[in-house]
Structures are given as C-alpha cells and as structure tokens.
Amino acid sequence: METPAVIVIGAGLAGLVAANALADQGRAAVVVDKARAPGGRLATRRLVGLGERTARLDHGAQFFTVRSPDFAEVVHGWRRAGLVREWCLGFGAGGDGHPRYCAEAGMNTVAKFLAASVDLTCDATVHSVSRHNGLLRVTMTNGDTLVSDSVILTPPVPQSLALLENGELVLPAGVVDELGAISYARCLALLVTLDGPSSVPDPGGVQLGVDDHPLFSFVGDNEMKGISDVPAVTFHVHDEPSQRMWDAPDTEALLLAAARPWLGERTVVASELKKWRYARPLVASTATHVGLESGDGTRLVFAGDAFAGAKMEGAALSGLAAAEYLAG
Numbered sequence: 502m503e504t505p506a507v508i509v510i511g512a513g514l515a516g517l518v519a520a521n522a523l524a525d526q527g528r529a530a531v532v533v534d535k536a537r538a539p540g541g542r543l544a545t546r547r548l549v550g551l552g553e554r555t556a557r558l559d560h561g562a563q564f565f566t567v568r569s570p571d572f573a574e575v576v577h578g579w580r581r582a583g584l585v586r587e588w589c590l591g592f593g594a595g596g597d598g599h600p601r602y603c604a605e606a607g608m609n610t611v612a613k614f615l616a617a618s619v620d621l622t623c624d625a626t627v628h629s630v631s632r633h634n635g636l637l638r639v640t641m642t643n644g645d646t647l648v649s650d651s652v653i654l655t656p657p658v659p660q661s662l663a664l665l666e667n668g669e670l671v672l673p674a675g676v677v678d679e680l681g682a683i684s685y686a687r688c689l690a691l692l693v694t695l696d697g698p699s700s701v702p703d704p705g706g707v708q709l710g711v712d713d714h715p716l717f718s719f720v721g722d723n724e725m726k727g728i729s730d731v732p733a734v735t736f737h738v739h740d741e742p743s744q745r746m747w748d749a750p751d752t753e754a755l756l757l758a759a760a761r762p763w764l765g766e767r768t769v770v771a772s773e774l775k776k777w778r779y780a781r782p783l784v785a786s787t788a789t790h791v792g793l794e795s796g797d798g799t800r801l802v803f804a805g806d807a808f809a810g811a812k813m814e815g816a817a818l819s820g821l822a823a824a825e826y827l828a829g
C-alpha cells in the first residue's frame with residue numbers, strides 16, 4: 502500500500518523545515534496554513550512610505566543567531582541561495598561579537614523560499630484533528646478533509662491542543678500536563694514609515710531591557726538593515742505593556758508618542774499596529790518535539806518554537822527533529 506503523505510499543519514519555519522526534511526528523506530508531505538501566505542511569525546509587511554514609495558518592514562522576527570551545527574547547515578543553504586546575510590555583530594556600543602543575520606529582502610522571503618519546494622495550501626484553516634478508521638483525519642473549517650497515518654502540528658501549542666480537543670482526540674494525561682503548561686507572551690508591534698532617515702543608531706537596531714525603556718524591547722530601522730528602500734521603523738513592545746495595552750483604544754497613538762526619540766524631527770508618513778497573540782514561548786518544553794505513536798501505528802508530532810530552544814533556531818531544529826522522528 503502507498504504510504505500516505507504526512508500532513509503538516511502550519512507553514513511557519515518549523516512546518517516548512519519539517520516538510521523539506523521529509524522530502525529529503527523521500528517522504529511526501531502536504532502543508533496547510535490558515536493564512537493567505539506562508540511564514541507565520543516570519544512576517545514582512547509593505548507600507549506606504551516616503552514619496553508614495555513602498556516601504557518593507559519585518560514585523561515578526563527581526564534577525565536570528567546561529568548556535569548549533571544543524572541550524573548552521575540550514576542557514577548555509579539560505580546563504581547559498583542569496584537569501585540571508587550577516588547584519589551586525591550585536592547592538593549597542595561595539596556589539597558583543599556574535600553575528601546577527603537578517604534576510605536580504607525581509608524575513609518572509611525565507612518562508613517563501615522553503616515553501617517553493619513543498620505541497621502547500623494556504624487559506625486552509627484546520628478545525629480539528631481526529632482518529633478515523635485507523636488513521637488521523639484533519640478537517641478544515643470549510644469541511645475539506647485530509648487523512649494520513651502521520652500529522653505534524655506546528656501552530657502555537659495552545660492552538661494545536663484546541664484542534665485535538667475539537668476532534669475529541671485524547672492524549673495521555675502526562676502529555677496533556679507537559680503541553681498544557683506551555684504558554685506564550687503577547688507582543689505589540691508598531692510599524693512606522695517616515696519622510697526622512699530615523700534617529701536609530703548604527704547598525705539600525707536597539708535592544709532594550711525593561712529597565713532601559715518601559716515600553717519597547719526592540720527598535721529596528723528596516724532601511725538601515727537594508728530591506729527597505731525608504732525610511733521605515735519597527736517597534737516591539739515588552740511583554741507586560743503588550744498585555745496591558747492589547748485592547749486599549751489609544752494604543753497606537755501612545756506608542757507613536759513614545760517612539761518619538763527614534764523618529765527625530767521626521768514626519769510620520771504611515772503607521773500600523775500589529776498584534777502577535779502568541780509571540781514568544783514563556784514556558785517552553787525541554788524536548789525538541791513531542792511524538793506520540795498510538796497502537797494503530799498513527800503518529801502525531803508537536804513541533805515549533807516552543808521546543809528545541811525557541812526563536813528561529815529552535816523552530817527550525819524542532820522541524821528537523823519532527824521529520825527525523827517520523828523517518829525513524
């Protein structure tokens with residue numbers, strides 16, 4: 502009997518790396534994502550800027566670091582493809598000497614590159630994952646279904662658990678406890694385009710602790726980073742104010758006022774507020790993935806940046822680990 506394609510839920514970094522790794526192992530995969538395009542938190546937005554020209558702003562991940570040999574190998578492929586380059590050796594005076602990488606044309610291009618070689622359907626929101634005739638059945642909100650013996654779930658863990666609950670798929674109690682403990686911080690992101698260069702210092706990024714600034718955790722000048730042809734700045738907000746200001750009607754105005762030191766005397770051409778409900782795992786798993794094999798031979802794998810050490814590196818390593826688990 503032909504081996505059914507692995508179903509990968511989520512076309513963020515973890516899901517796309519997993520699908521590519523499965524293909525390398527000769528196992529077909531189908532990837533579904535609820536968004537209009539792949540990338541998840543590898544997100545790049547276009548916004549009107551100086552002279553009606555289009556600015557490009559990373560509004561999820563801003564840069565990444567490379568610590569493990571496995572991620573270095575993945576990134577080597579991205580560098581060979583001309584997708585990514587070193588941005589700087591850290592932020593602040595002199596940096597810390599550790600390379601920070603960025604994508605040449607915005608982080609989302611990394612996702613597009615990885616998605617080009619996989620069978621991907623976007624605008625496909627999964628409603629449930631259930632057991633059906635000895636297989637796993639993935640049901641979309643539009644009623645379409647996919648079946649396979651293997652499913653990789655890469656949405657933020659609370660969202661993945663909700664899909665199983667919708668499908669009345671019961672997990673062992675210990676696993677529910679482990680996965681149920683995983684939680685995420687929210688993040689507000691303010692995107693601003695200007696009529697001239699910002700006041701963000703070299704190399705175009707400022708990392709701030711809660712003691713440095715009450716609101717912002719990162720300020721990134723997308724023009725200085727080299728991804729925007731016109732001045733465009735991204736502001737990320739710390740966990741606590743993101744939570745507190747989430748639904749407040751005047752949040753964008755308040756953040757714009759607080760952003761002024763980095764905008765100098767420039768006039769704001771356009772601004773936009775983006776909300777990341779699941780921005781960053783607060784409590785993560787110590788495992789690289791969680792794989793569950795049931796008596797009927799079906800395998801369910803949880804992966805994503807809540808595993809393998811968070812951030813882009815963790816998401817990629819978790820995707821690799823999920824594919825390896827299924828290969829084994």
Ligand SMILES: Cc1cc2nc3c(=O)[nH]c(=O)nc-3n(C[C@H](O)[C@H](O)[C@H](O)COP(=O)(O)OP(=O)(O)OC[C@H]3O[C@@H](n4cnc5c(N)ncnc54)[C@H](O)[C@@H]3O)c2cc1C
Pocket residue numbers: 510511512513514515516533534535536539540541542543560561562563564565566625626627628655656657660664688690737777779780781804805806807811812813814816
């Ligand atoms: C504001 C912000 C700043 C960040 N800065 C950095 C940084 O500077 N450096 C760094 O290394 N990392 C950074 N990160 C983290 C990095 O972006 C993530 O770790 C990584 O992109 C996560 O990838 P993932 O595949 O695990 O999850 P995601 O990218 O969240 O992918 C999950 C996918 O699942 C899809 N999905 C969810 N539910 C469903 C459903 N029901 N049906 C179908 N599809 C579904 C989503 O649409 C999404 O595409 C940042 C993140 C944010 C939000």
